[in-house]
Structure formats: C-alpha cells, structure tokens
Amino acid sequence: EVHVMESGGGVVQPGGSLRLSCAASGFSFDDYPMHWVRQGPGKGLEWVSLISGDGGSTFHADSVKGRFTISKDSSKNSLYLQMNSLTTEDTAFYYCAKDNGLGSIFEYWGQGTLVTVSS
Amino acid sequence: DIQMTQSPSSLSASVGDRVTITCRASQSISIHLVWYQQKPGKAPNLLIFDASSLQSGVPSRFSGSGSGTDFTLTISSLQPEDFATYYCQQSYSIPPTFGPGTKVDIK
Numbered sequence: 001e002v003h004v005m006e007s008g009g010g011v012v013q014p015g016g017s018l019r020l021s022c023a024a025s026g027f028s029f030d031d032y033p034m035h036w037v038r039q040g041p042g043k044g045l046e047w048v049s050l051i052s053g054d055g056g057s058t059f060h061a062d063s064v065k066g067r068f069t070i071s072k073d074s075s076k077n078s079l080y081l082q083m084n085s086l087t088t089e090d091t092a093f094y095y096c097a098k099d100n101g102l103g104s105i106f107e108y109w110g111q112g113t114l115v116t117v118s119s
Numbered sequence: 120d121i122q123m124t125q126s127p128s129s130l131s132a133s134v135g136d137r138v139t140i141t142c143r144a145s146q147s148i149s150i151h152l153v154w155y156q157q158k159p160g161k162a163p164n165l166l167i168f169d170a171s172s173l174q175s176g177v178p179s180r181f182s183g184s185g186s187g188t189d190f191t192l193t194i195s196s197l198q199p200e201d202f203a204t205y206y207c208q209q210s211y212s213i214p215p216t217f218g219p220g221t222k223v224d225i226k
Contacts (some may be wrong), residue, residue, distance in 0.1 A: 045217040059213050104215040109162035
C-alpha cells in the first residue's frame with residue numbers, strides 16, 4: 001500500500017528557515033516524480049515544487065523560486081523541502097504528493113504538515 | 120502560466136441530485152485535466168485524470184468530459200459523502216495550476 005507522510009512543520013519567524021520531510025513507502029521511490037503542494041488556511045491549492053524520479057530535475061513555482069529547494073534521498077525513501085527566507089505568505093499546509101507517472105497528476109497525498117510564519 | 124477557472128464557486132444540492140461543475144483553461148490543454156475532491160481537514164483525493172479516466176476505487180457516479188479549454192465533472196446521483204470541495208487542475212504544462220474550487224454543500 002502506498003503511503004506518504006509529511007513532518008517538520010511548525011511556527012517560524014519571518015525570514016526564518018524550515019525543512020520539511022516526507023517519508024514514502026509502498027512503491028518504487030525512484031520510478032516516480034514527487035511534488036510539494038500547499039494550501040493556505042481557507043484557500044485553494046498551489047503547486048510548489050517537483051523533483052524527477054532520479055532526482056536529476058527539479059522545478060519550483062515562481063513564488064518560491066530561489067527560496068525553496070526540493071530534494072530527495074533514495075536510500076531513505078524520503079523527500080525534502082528546504083524553505084528559506086520565509087514570509088507570512090508561505091503560511092500553509094504543505095502536502096507531499098506522489099505523481100502517477102503520467103505527469104503532474106497527484107495520485108497519493110500525505111495528511112499535510114502546517115507551516116506558520118509569524119512574529 | 121495556464122489559468123484555470125471553475126463555475127460555480129459553490130452550489131447547494133440534495134442527495135440524489137445530478138451535479139455538474141465546469142472548469143475552463145486559459146489555453147488549450149488537450150485532455151490534460153484532473154479533478155480532485157477535498158473534504159474539510161483532509162488532503163485532496165484524485166477522482167479523474169486525462170479529463171475522463173476514472174481513478175481506481177472512485178465510484179462510477181463520477182464522470183468527466185471535455186477537451187481543449189472546457190471541461191465538466193458530473194456526479195450522476197449525489198451521495199451524502201460527496202459533499203466536499205472539488206478542484207480541477209491542468210497537467211499539460213509546468214507549473215501545474217489549479218482552479219479555485221467548487222464547494223458542494225447540502226441544500
């Protein structure tokens with residue numbers, strides 16, 4: 001059974017940093033792209049970042065480019081999101097999502113981890 | 120970036136009703152359209168991909184249609200567990216973008 005679970009959320013001051021993790025199981029981690037998608041409180045969904053199965057290609061939304069970095073460790077079946085220079089606009093639930101292999105189709109989602117940027 | 124719009128933004132319906140939600144893309148996306156259902160406090164759940172392909176395990180009362188710029192999600196007979204917010208998303212190009220959502224609540 002496919003399972004993805006995020007961790008690492010919390011409260012951080014503006015300008016601060018946070019690293020999110022996502023533990024994946026139940027599928028061949030190197031065969032599928034992985035994504036981060038976020039949702040502000042009471043708001044809609046916003047795609048954040050994508051990493052290819054082999055980790056060789058990454059993409060980020062313009063809103064986080066230069067501040068966030070997606071990465072993966074295949075030896076640990078784990079996905080990461082390093083978030084720097086956080087602003088209040090980054091406050092959201094952050095979801096880890098497995099691609100179904102056809103391209104930006106989010107087949108399995110974690111339960112989400114809440115990041116709150118506040119002074 | 121491709122902009123996605125949805126209508127209506129919300130609707131009230133009764134159990135057993137047929138419900139249709141519309142999604143429009145700002146440019147042609149062929150059939151690369153995905154639908155998700157999200158219940159309060161939960162992660163989104165994949166319903167339909169490639170405009171009309173039903174995800175495994177999703178009830179057959181859900182169906183999708185369309186191509187190019189105009190798409191629809193239809194629930195043939197609304198069930199109590201279908202009251203939720205529905206999002207469309209284009210998977211045609213990066214960045215993938217979502218519609219603003221349609222909230223379906225109880226009349």
